[in-house]
Amino acid sequence: MKKVRRRYLYFKLHRDGSQIEEKQLSLTLWKSLLSLYGEIKAADSKLYVIDYDETTGEGILQCTLPSLQQVIAAAVVIGEINGTAVSFEPKRTSGTIKGLNR
Amino acid sequence: MSIDLGVLVTDVAEIDSLCDMASKLGLVGLAVVGLQSEPFKLVSKNLYVYSRVILHGKNINSVRKQIDNVRRKAMIVSVPLRNIEVANWAAEDKRVDLLTVDSTQDERLRDTTARLASTTNTYLEIQIAPLLKSTGLNRSKILKSYRESVRTATDAGMDVVLTSGAIQSMGLRSSVALAHIGILLGMERAYADSAVSSLPISIIEKNMKKLQPGFISNGVEIVHKGDER
Numbered sequence: 001m002k003k004v005r006r007r008y009l010y011f012k013l014h015r016d017g018s019q020i021e022e023k024q025l026s027l028t029l030w031k032s033l034l035s036l037y038g039e040i041k042a043a044d045s046k047l048y049v050i051d052y053d054e055t056t057g058e059g060i061l062q063c064t065l066p067s068l069q070q071v072i073a074a075a076v077v078i079g080e081i082n083g084t085a086v087s088f089e090p091k092r093t094s095g096t097i098k099g100l101n102r
Numbered sequence: 103m104s105i106d107l108g109v110l111v112t113d114v115a116e117i118d119s120l121c122d123m124a125s126k127l128g129l130v131g132l133a134v135v136g137l138q139s140e141p142f143k144l145v146s147k148n149l150y151v152y153s154r155v156i157l158h159g160k161n162i163n164s165v166r167k168q169i170d171n172v173r174r175k176a177m178i179v180s181v182p183l184r185n186i187e188v189a190n191w192a193a194e195d196k197r198v199d200l201l202t203v204d205s206t207q208d209e210r211l212r213d214t215t216a217r218l219a220s221t222t223n224t225y226l227e228i229q230i231a232p233l234l235k236s237t238g239l240n241r242s243k244i245l246k247s248y249r250e251s252v253r254t255a256t257d258a259g260m261d262v263v264l265t266s267g268a269i270q271s272m273g274l275r276s277s278v279a280l281a282h283i284g285i286l287l288g289m290e291r292a293y294a295d296s297a298v299s300s301l302p303i304s305i306i307e308k309n310m311k312k313l314q315p316g317f318i319s320n321g322v323e324i325v326h327k328g329d330e331r
Contacts, residue, residue, distance in 0.1 A: 014123065014126065014272065015272070016270070016271065016272045035237060035238060035241070036286075069282065069285055072279075072282045073282045073283060073285065073286040076275060076279040076280075076282050076283055077230075077233050077234055077241075077283065077286075078234075079234030079235055079272075079273075080272075085270065085272035085273075086272060087123070087127075087271075087272045087273070087274060087275060087279075088279065089127060089275075089276045089278075089279060090276070090278050090279060090282070
């Protein structure tokens with residue numbers, strides 16, 4: 001089986017209100033991806049929140065290279081999480097986590 | 103570097119938080135509806151706030167009367183895409199900068215309107231706010247309307263700009279985020295990038311020239327008055 005290349009996205013989740021837990025964020029990302037692109041694309045994305053700081057809202061998520069654009073689009077159209085208004089800002093993408101920190 | 107031409111905040115108290123958020127997102131300008139009298143104002147080190155006027159009117163006469171009063175005072179003048187006669191008039195009139203797709207209306211952008219607009223450099227404006235507020239079937243209907251409008255405009259040579267349509271600070275998005283929504287709406291990557299950065303900047307630059315006292319029309323300006331030496 002051909003290995004699917006991964007991409008890492010460094011993001012910041014701006015919020016106007018209470019802190020957003022990693023689990024809530026992950027669930028909302030999945031729901032948005034599922035709603036916009038359907039079950040097959042959502043499954044193929046292999047979306048995973050690797051790191052997330054609830055205080056600063058900064059984090060890293062992982063997905064497959066072909067689904068990167070779709071994952072970002074799905075994240076950007078999220079307007080609120082559990083009643084808290086949010087704005088998702090994609091900062092940097094890289095093929096490695098190390099590359100994000102450079 | 104990008105400018106958000108469509109901020110629809112109605113509360114003066116929201117302006118500070120909007121400007122903070124805009125700076126965080128790397129925006130260099132916001133066009134805000136109806137909160138300031140001058141066409142532009144520098145609010146912080148790197149952020150300008152421009153005034154924008156939306157012309158609402160049921161017929162051409164009422165819109166024409168309004169535009170005479172506002173064009174010299176506002177940086178951006180837009181007309182919502184609601185009525186075919188008004189839309190065609192706005193597409194043909196060089197004083198109108200943007201034709202805004204209204205997600206609440208069934209009125210779509212017609213090919214004829216788009217072709218008229220392409221000759222006068224009137225841009226199609228897509229506001230992303232309705233996409234952020236809706237889910238499921240409602241969002242799908244908005245996406246359909248927006249994607250059709252983008253395709254009609256680009257096929258006819260009419261340029262498209264993406265704006266936030268934000269009524270509060272969390273409605274703002276960075277230029278990268280907006281460009282990804284542009285791709286979602288059927289734009290090519292390079293075109294989506296220009297729809298959020300270079301095209302809005304070119305509209306502002308063009309209108310800045312028009313607001314200069316010596317400006318008469320494109321290519322014609324007063325450089326020297328008769329009694330000056």
